[in-house]
Amino acid sequence: MDDVAMIRARELTKHYGKTRAVDGLSFDVLPGRVTGFLGPNGAGKSTTMRMIIGLDRPTSGSITVDERPYGAIRRPLHEVGAVLETRAVHGGRNAYNHLLCLAQSNGIGRRRVAEVLELVGLESVAKRRAGGFSLGMSQRLGLAAALLGDPPVLLCDEPVNGLDPEGIVWIRTLLRSLAAEGRTVFVSSHLMSEMAQTADHVIVVGKGRLIADESVEAIVSRSSLNSVRVRTPAHRRLAELVTTAGGSVRPEHDTLYITGMGAAQIGDLAAHHSIALHELSPQTASLEAAFMELTADSLDFQAELAS
Amino acid sequence: MTTVLDNAVGTTPAPATTVGFGNVLRSEWTKLRSVRSTYWTALAAALSTLAIGIIVCAQWVHEIDRHREQKDTLDAALTSLNGLYLAQVAVGALGVLVISSEYGTGMIRATLAAVPQRRTLLAAKLVVFSACTFILGEIISFVTFGICQAILHRGASGVSITDGAALRAVFGGGLYVTAIGLLGFGLGALIRHTAGALSALFGLLFATTALADLLPTSWRNTVIEYMPLNAGSQIITTQPSHDSLSPWQGIGVLFLYGIVALAGALALISRRDA
Numbered sequence: 001m002d003d004v005a006m007i008r009a010r011e012l013t014k015h016y017g018k019t020r021a022v023d024g025l026s027f028d029v030l031p032g033r034v035t036g037f038l039g040p041n042g043a044g045k046s047t048t049m050r051m052i053i054g055l056d057r058p059t060s061g062s063i064t065v066d067e068r069p070y071g072a073i074r075r076p077l078h079e080v081g082a083v084l085e086t087r088a089v090h091g092g093r094n095a096y097n098h099l100l101c102l103a104q105s106n107g108i109g110r111r112r113v114a115e116v117l118e119l120v121g122l123e124s125v126a127k128r129r130a131g132g133f134s135l136g137m138s139q140r141l142g143l144a145a146a147l148l149g150d151p152p153v154l155l156c157d158e159p160v161n162g163l164d165p166e167g168i169v170w171i172r173t174l175l176r177s178l179a180a181e182g183r184t185v186f187v188s189s190h191l192m193s194e195m196a197q198t199a200d201h202v203i204v205v206g207k208g209r210l211i212a213d214e215s216v217e218a219i220v221s222r223s224s225l226n227s228v229r230v231r232t233p234a235h236r237r238l239a240e241l242v243t244t245a246g247g248s249v250r251p252e253h254d255t256l257y258i259t260g261m262g263a264a265q266i267g268d269l270a271a272h273h274s275i276a277l278h279e280l281s282p283q284t285a286s287l288e289a290a291f292m293e294l295t296a297d298s299l300d301f302q303a304e305l306a307s
Numbered sequence: 308m309t310t311v312l313d314n315a316v317g318t319t320p321a322p323a324t325t326v327g328f329g330n331v332l333r334s335e336w337t338k339l340r341s342v343r344s345t346y347w348t349a350l351a352a353a354l355s356t357l358a359i360g361i362i363v364c365a366q367w368v369h370e371i372d373r374h375r376e377q378k379d380t381l382d383a384a385l386t387s388l389n390g391l392y393l394a395q396v397a398v399g400a401l402g403v404l405v406i407s408s409e410y411g412t413g414m415i416r417a418t419l420a421a422v423p424q425r426r427t428l429l430a431a432k433l434v435v436f437s438a439c440t441f442i443l444g445e446i447i448s449f450v451t452f453g454i455c456q457a458i459l460h461r462g463a464s465g466v467s468i469t470d471g472a473a474l475r476a477v478f479g480g481g482l483y484v485t486a487i488g489l490l491g492f493g494l495g496a497l498i499r500h501t502a503g504a505l506s507a508l509f510g511l512l513f514a515t516t517a518l519a520d521l522l523p524t525s526w527r528n529t530v531i532e533y534m535p536l537n538a539g540s541q542i543i544t545t546q547p548s549h550d551s552l553s554p555w556q557g558i559g560v561l562f563l564y565g566i567v568a569l570a571g572a573l574a575l576i577s578r579r580d581a
Contacts, residue, residue, distance in 0.1 A: 054423045055416055056580040071423045080420075088417035090342060090408060097341035098417075105334035105421045107327075145417055 006031050006153050006184035007052060011061035014047050014208075021047040023208035024061065029186045031152070034179045036199030036216075037188035040295050044208035045188040046085055049157045052186075053082045065153060077106040081146030085157040085188075087138060088145075091131025095122055095141055098130055103148050116144040135162030143171070153184040160194055172198050192291035206295045216287060225285035225293055227257045228266055231278040238275055245269060257283070331422055331431035339405065339435055348401040349443055352394035352484070356447050357454065359390030364455040368462035383466040384476035385544045387455030388448060391480050392540075395487040398440055399508050402491025405436050407501040415581050425576045429496060433489075433569070440488040445481030452477045472545040479542030479558060486539055486561040487512070493568025497575070511564070512536050535564050 005028035014022040022044040029035045037045050050056040051063050054070035065073065065080055073079050089098055099113045117123045120140040125133070130141060139162060146154060156175065160168045175198055179185040189195050195202060196216060204212040204219075212219055220226075227250075232238055235256055239249045247261035258266055263282050270277050285293075339345055364387055371378050406429075409415040422428045452468065459465035466473045491508050498504040512535055519531045531537055532551050539561030541547060542554040552560060 050416075050580075053420045055419055057578070073423065076423055077421050082420050084416055086413055086416070088413045088415075088420075090338075090412045090414040092342045092344065093338070094341070097337060101334045101337040101341070102417055102421045103334075104337055105331050105418075107330045142417075 004031075005029060006066055007063070007186060008067070009048070009061070009063045012048065012051065012058055012063050013060045014044070014051060014056060015059045020208055022051070022058075025205065025208065025210055026061075027203050027210060027213050029184055029203075030201075031184040032179060032182050033200040034175055034185045034187060034198055036195035036202040037186060037205070038192060038195055038202050038291060038295075039188075039190065039205040039211075041190050043190075043205045043295075045190075045205060046157055047208075048205075049082070049084065049155055049188060052155060053080060075106050075149065077102065077108065077149030077151065079149070079151050080153045080155065081149065081151040082155040083139070083142040083146045083157060083159055085161065089130045089133075089138065089141060092129060094127050094129050095133075095144075096126040098141065099145055099148065102145055106149055108148050112148060112150075116147050119147060120144040136164060136167050139163060139167070139171075143174075151183075154178055154186070156185075156187045158188055158190070160189065160191070168194070192288040193286075196287035204291065204294055211294050219290050219294070220285060220287055223285040223290035223293055224259060225289050227259045227283045228261065228263045229279060229281050229283050230256045230258060230266060230270075232256075232270070232275055233278075234275045237273070238270060241269055241273060241275075242266065255279075328427060328431060331427055332435060334422075335431045335435040339439060342408075344404060344408075345401065348397045348404075352397040352443065353447050355393040355397070356388070356390035356451050359393060360387045360451045360455040361458065363387075363389050364458040367464070368458060371462040371464055378462070378464050381459075381464055382544055382546045383456065383459055383464060384452065384470075384473045385546075387452050387459070388476070388480045388543050390451065391448070391484060391543065394447065395484060395512070396509075398444070398484050398488045399491035399512070400505060402436065402440070402488040402493075403495035403501060403504040403508060406432060406492060406495040407499055407504050410499045410581075411501050419581050426573060429573060429576055433492060436492055437485055437489055441481060441485040444484030444488075445478065447484070448477050448480030452480075466545075470545075475554060476543050476545050479554060482558055483539050483542055483561070486558060486565060489562065489565035490535065490568060493565045493572060496572035497568050533560055535561050 007029035009025050009027050012022055012025040013020070025044070025048065037048070039045050047056060048063070051058050052065065052070065062069070070076065070080070095117065096113065099116065100110065103109070103113050114123070117126050120143050122137065122140055122144060125137065130138070133141060139159065143159075154175070159171050159175070163171060175185050175187060179200075187195070187198060199216060201215050202212065202219060203210070230238065231254060233254070235251065235254050239251060239256055242249050242256070242258055242261060245261065247258050247266070250257040263280055267277065267280055367381060367386060371381070409418060418428065419425065456465035456467070468474055468477060490511070491504070494507045495504045498507060515534045516531060516536060519527060519534060522530055528550055538552050538557040541552055541557030544554070547554065551557065
């Protein structure tokens with residue numbers, strides 16, 4: 001596994017009429033880990049995914065896979081597998097033939113078609129028309145198509161949408177094992193809680209712009225929502241002391257939630273003034289809360305649009 | 308579960324082939340043969356041509372029995388192939404659907420992810436569709452001609468396929484259907500929406516002649532000659548009228564309509580978002 005970025009966006013911009021769906025986005029997606037692509041609905045995730053596989057053309061900037069634009073790849077199914085959010089199946093064609101026609105275009109044989117059908121658990125419905133498939137079955141069929149060429153790069157746009165809990169665990173395990181094999185796995189979602197369990201690294205976007213590009217732990221530890229919970233009989237006195245020392249306090253009955261100071265500093269401060277503490281515990285913000293905080297601006301923007 | 312994945316993913320060696328035109332042709336052939344609409348359309352085209360040919364020819368035999376002099380005015384080849392005017396509706400619609408259904412269902416996204424070379428894709432689709440339409444059209448045309456001439460022979464008014472003009476008309480019947488299919492395909496690729504492309508196709512085929520009637524008489528006839536149906540159908544008649552294009556010019560004009568639509572689609576296909 002090397003650290004060469006498999007997907008690279010540089011100043012990527014896409015306008016639809018006057019709407020700026022993606023606005024100067026630059027990021028790298030590295031192999032060997034699951035990279036989450038997060039943002040509220042309408043943040044430009046799907047558009048970016050579509051530009052990676054050449055469905056939409058960037059207005060300006062570039063996005064490449066293994067340092068080439070997608071259109072220059074000779075056998076794309078062997079290099080990139082993509083599961084898009086919207087259905088990409090002719091409902092009148094059965095699952096086997098759907099996969100077969102895609103496989104044939106890249107010189108992939110029938111044996112591999114049977115293999116991927118089995119891999120996603122659709123072998124028993126292979127001869128049924130895809131139009132009658134449930135959302136979960138359609139997701140599995142999309143994944144089967146993405147895996148046809150055994151690609152080193154896998155893109156999934158909102159893969160857990162419409163899946164039952166069992167399906168969600170299944171896809172999470174699959175994505176993680178693909179990444180563990182050294183593949184590049186790039187997964188979009190608007191659900192931070194889901195990403196917290198799947199992704200190692202997250203790229204957060206809002207209003208088409210980059211908000212964060214770092215590890216899940218870094219996002220959480222950086223959040224201003226991290227606090228220290230303190231319980232003490234002398235809570236009024238301690239609150240004054242903390243405020244004077246530069247921290248901020250949110251009191252709740254006899255409990256204080258302190259931000260801007262670490263647990264050690266607070267403990268020392270209390271000891272110095274001989275205040276007894278009944279509890280002193282750091283509270284870590286959930287990834288979801290951290291995400292809400294990060295994307296608050298773009299959510300406001302969406303609410304304005306909606307109203 | 309993990310062991311299954313580890314075995315199935317990653318250990319399958321990638322076949323050492325490249326996306327070539329042959330692969331895309333094979334893929335498009337699978338697509339065409341794996342949806343029911345293809346078979347229904349082919350059946351509709353074949354049955355309508357045959358049924359109308361048989362009915363019209365049987366009527367002629369009846370007519371000739373009563374009025375022998377009408378025998379001289381009969382275009383035996385064209386009469387037997389009258390049903391192609393109905394078959395063209397089915398084939399034109401299939402031409403539209405072959406491409407517009409990919410956009411309508413979203414299949415185009417999977418297709419373009421597998422074959423990002425859009426012109427190669429369109430070319431392969433076109434080759435597969437027109438080859439099938441041509442073969443289908445020729446089979447329908449020759450079989451219908453054979454059956455109908457057998458009927459007309461009872462009125463002693465049939466022609467043989469060895470007759471030069473008749474052979475051109477019957478072979479031309481298959482060409483005519485192919486040209487209509489190509490026009491449907493071109494419009495489908497250009498417009499990408501099934502309803503819109505079907506409206507454009509049938510508007511172009513059927514409404515244009517009626518609209519041309521509104522033109523000033525001085526140039527109305529010239530315009531009408533070049534309308535797709537009037538131009539294309541010259542290849543099927545063995546008794547061309549003096550104010551129409553020659554059979555080969557006519558079919559050439561009909562093909563040209565399809566080629567213009569296709570050229571438009573080819574020019575746009577790489578620039579559009581899918």
